Amino acid sequence: MQNKNENAVNVLQELNQFVNDRIEGYKHAADLTKNPAHRSFYNKLIQESNDFSNEINRTIGSFGGERQDGTTAKGKIFRGWMDVKSTVTGSDEESIIESNIYGEEWAQKAYNDALDHKAELPQSVISMVEKQKHASEATCEQLKQMKESVD
Template structure:
């Protein structure tokens, strides 16, 4: 039973960090909509949908054990979004500021997935390929956000 619980925890941790990423990009889209940054809004929508797809891919790995998928977010993700809210109130909105915040979120995602992958290697090798594919796709998104930030 302990092994099944570990597997569920691993998958739910991956779902949770995707929930964070979705919420972060929703906040970024909200800030961009206020300033009519349509190109960025569309890009952020794309990455939000990417995490929604990641979650869809992860769901069967939780459901096979009769467990419920995680609906919440990580505490660090909540703090990150709070910081983004405060920053947007204190400083005038700029594309660069939002891109910097999104890059920090992508860093958080990558770091969380590294830990999840390490746990999966030991406790749930059957999900490692999926997690590696997801983090590879996320790294492309991260690089794109970083390049946009550098050009802004």
């Protein structure tokens, strides 16, 4: 049977793959957008995501685990699909924002999956995951507002 530290490491390593997908997704969006305000927003989200990843990796290390710097296979496939889509249809702002909304909804699912293990996690980990999840929810709402403004 695993102890709380091992459970925390496993949950956080998996979660950090999704956070790293978030970083790559916003880098991709910043490269594609032609709107300077959107690019600035995406760059802010890249920094926020880097901060989240660093926080997760510090916590993993404090429990004796190895850093998680990789991304998910699904994220890689999605970014590849976005490249194909932008080549065929162009990189319009609405489709970039829609992709980011999808990515944030996916990130929230990853946070929820991590929180499904609350009984196995230290309170400090639960608090960190909840804080990051709330930030993701706020970002998703901002993206939805951005989408409405470009319609």
